[in-house]
Amino acid sequence: MWHTFLSERLQQARGQDAVRVREANGGADGRTVLINDQRVINFSGNDYLGLSRHPAVIRAWCDSTAQFGVGSGGSGHVTGYTTAHQSLEQMLADWLGFDRAILFVSGFSANQAVITALMQAGDHLICDKLAHASIMEAAMHSPAEFTRFHHNDTNHLSTRLHRTQHDSGKALVITEGIFSMDGDTAPLLEIRTLTRQHNSWLMVDDAHGIGVCGAEGKGSCDAAGIHPDILIVTFGKAVGVSGAAVLCNAQTADYLTQYARHLIYSTTFPAAQTCALYAAIQEIQRGDHLRERLADNIHTFRQQAAHLPLQLLPSSSAIQPLIAGDNATALALSHYLQARGLWVKAIRPPTVPPGTARLRITITSAHQKADITLLTEALDAFCCQYRSGE
Numbered sequence: 446m447w448h449t450f451l452s453e454r455l456q457q458a459r460g461q462d463a464v465r466v467r468e469a470n471g472g473a474d475g476r477t478v479l480i481n482d483q484r485v486i487n488f489s490g491n492d493y494l495g496l497s498r499h500p501a502v503i504r505a506w507c508d509s510t511a512q513f514g515v516g517s518g519g520s521g522h523v524t525g526y527t528t529a530h531q532s533l534e535q536m537l538a539d540w541l542g543f544d545r546a547i548l549f550v551s552g553f554s555a556n557q558a559v560i561t562a563l564m565q566a567g568d569h570l571i572c573d574k575l576a577h578a579s580i581m582e583a584a585m586h587s588p589a590e591f592t593r594f595h596h597n598d599t600n601h602l603s604t605r606l607h608r609t610q611h612d613s614g615k616a617l618v619i620t621e622g623i624f625s626m627d628g629d630t631a632p633l634l635e636i637r638t639l640t641r642q643h644n645s646w647l648m649v650d651d652a653h654g655i656g657v658c659g660a661e662g663k664g665s666c667d668a669a670g671i672h673p674d675i676l677i678v679t680f681g682k683a684v685g686v687s688g689a690a691v692l693c694n695a696q697t698a699d700y701l702t703q704y705a706r707h708l709i710y711s712t713t714f715p716a717a718q719t720c721a722l723y724a725a726i727q728e729i730q731r732g733d734h735l736r737e738r739l740a741d742n743i744h745t746f747r748q749q750a751a752h753l754p755l756q757l758l759p760s761s762s763a764i765q766p767l768i769a770g771d772n773a774t775a776l777a778l779s780h781y782l783q784a785r786g787l788w789v790k791a792i793r794p795p796t797v798p799p800g801t802a803r804l805r806i807t808i809t810s811a812h813q814k815a816d817i818t819l820l821t822e823a824l825d826a827f828c829c830q831y832r833s834g835e
């Protein structure tokens with residue numbers, strides 16, 4: 446029975462050029478990655494500012510192991526919470542303008558925890574249609590009524606909120622600062638106005654905005670001039686490390702400390718990681734030069750890619766999706782580029798909507814101009830070949 450179930454599901458995945466594989470890399474230097482002894486330029490990571498290899502961040506991690514060791518030894522509710530965790534939470538709260546910050550092992554678990562702890566039967570959970578899988582996962586399992594609004598469509602959101610008007614349940618709207626697969630930004634100011642009008646709370650997941658936009662890299666909400674009720678920041682992208690934090694008011698933080706099961710029943714991440722995060726955020730605060738280099742590289746890429754006969758989504762962020770359409774073309778493109786020393790992974794449904802398989806190209810501050818030219822020339826060559834082959 447088990448064998449039949451598994452083999453049928455696996456067969457389904459293979460049939461649609463949809464099977465997912467993990468390719469092991471043999472180390473990275475921020476700009477390139479080693480795969481099967483071939484050094485390739487990385488255009489698929491989320492280390493937008495190159496901080497995962499920053500000497501000050503690495504030193505902070507290593508130095509603190511003498512004091513704290515390598516493992517936290519328990520949940521923060523038992524023994525895992527150190528003065529290093531406390532300092533980082535305090536620093537994040539002060540920097541981003543919230544009463545409190547609470548650290549989580551990952552963005553995925555932070556989203557699960559917040560949605561699971563806050564939302565009850567009779568409540569309304571209203572999410573942007575393209576919200577991240579970690580939000581959708583929690584929303585689908587929530588006893589609250591779960592609806593989605595068309596991507597970035599404030600009229601549709603308004604209609605959704607209107608329906609909750611005469612209800613006794615609480616309402617929570619969730620969107621992202623910069624969308625992970627499209628690279629576009631949410632109309633945060635309009636959404637904040639709507640949520641205030643309807644007494645709904647707003648939660649913004651700014652996984653891809655923290656570090657790269659706003660003053661000092663404070664993220665999308667700072668750039669839009671809004672203050673959400675709950676802000677999720679993750680540390681695996683521009684911050685260059687791993688982990689996440691939930692920012693909120695004191696009462697909500699007290700509540701989550703009592704009821705967030707992903708916090709209470711999970712080992713806190715190592716204190717050394719916390720020290721690395723502290724150093725990485727200091728680099729972000731004084732990182733205007735990194736953000737300028739990133740913006741410059743994004744501009745170069747968009748200029749060079751504008752003439753390609755493939756749809757480049759209108760994104761001004763580090764995420765530059767090039768739509769291939771079907772899975773087979775997306776995979777062919779990805780393989781073609783890899784053979785030329787360029788690592789660009791194909792992203793296929795269900796991660797993205799059907800028919801929009803794509804290359805999710807990511808630009809970082811560590812890329813050189815020549816890397817970008819190599820990429821756009823290879824894309825051009827592929828398109829010429831593909832066309833003449835038809």
Ligand SMILES: *Cc1c(COP(=O)(O)O)cnc(C)c1O
Pocket residue numbers: 550551552553554556577579621625650652653679680681687688689
């Ligand atoms: C990556 C991502 C997450 C998950 O964060 P992890 O720390 O990688 O678990 C959550 N939300 C969004 C929008 C993301 O892009």
